[in-house]
Amino acid sequence: MLPALLVKLLVVVLVAVVGYYGWLFFKINRTEKNIVNTQGEVTRVKQELVNVSNRGEIYTRQAQLMELNKLIDSHPYWSNVFPAIAKVTLKKAAYSNMVVNNDGTATISVTVPTLEDVDRYLQVFDMADVSGNFSDLKVGAFHKSQEGDGISYKFDVRLKFNPVLLKYNNLAE
């Protein structure tokens, strides 16, 4: 009785396996057809891609825009620097020569009326809120000069300024 039952079961299994094989056969055919159709679509969209009008200009503009954005990020705003320098300058001091570079260095020729003013001029840069933007001040030789009736003292100053001052919206406070 049991072998007969097992035979029936195996017949069912065989039918199922044959059915599965048939399904695999069908599925492979369908997948193959899909591959061929999709490859046809790929060819079509590739052609469409080539034929998109202004394609060359789009690529050029994209590259141009990318370069411009990079340049704008590093664009220096010098008009931020001069008010910051003016703010830390004594009213009695006058500048006769100034060289400022975008690497954050500056050389300035300063004229003040008295030796005490030279000291006052330098003291400003020791203040904590000033040293954030201007630092490492080095002073060259003093020259005493006669201008009209008055005497003045000239000296060169080399200093570093914070390059952040050159960034947009970083106006010195």
Next chain:
Amino acid sequence: MNINIQSNIIPKMQMPSVASAPSRNALVELVLLTIVIGLFTWFLVLPKKADLKIRTVAYDEVKKNYESIAGDVSTLKELNLKLENNKENIQKLDEALPLRERTVVTQLLFSKIAQTSGVVVGDINIASPGDEVAAGNKELIKNPYAPQRKLKILPVNISVNGTMSQLLDLIKKLEDYGRLMDITSITMSVEQENKLDLRLNLNTYYFPPQ
């Protein structure tokens, strides 16, 4: 004539037993079916299944490729539409970073900016763009956007004379102007009472074909 056949003379026929024959057949069928199923599965179903897997992977790749290209086409079409609807911004882009450099135009531009600030222009020195074709590039005329491009720097030196406020105005105009210009160094010196000499080193840029 009467023939008497004795029943004991006839040998008894050996008939198979009713219970054991089907059982043996069933066992044979069981074995055969198992072999058939095994062989069918091993030689036909499993290779077919592996084949389907390979083709499914291939189809997925082709499909992914298609979707990627179709996406590119759609993006390009959108960008093309934006390009056509933003002519004004494109002009600004070309002003900020020109696709070609004409030194004369740049010279005129600096003169114009200096004049509007009221300073007296001493000298405007623009570096030569080397052996670049300034005009009449046949390939470029035929297809202005096809070649690969590379950013180039054009150094400019300007010497002007004016009051402090004029010079500051000039610096402000240069840094805010539509054509991108990066001042790299500023040299200011007193020439006479209220008059200053200003020398500016700056870089301006363009994006020509390589």
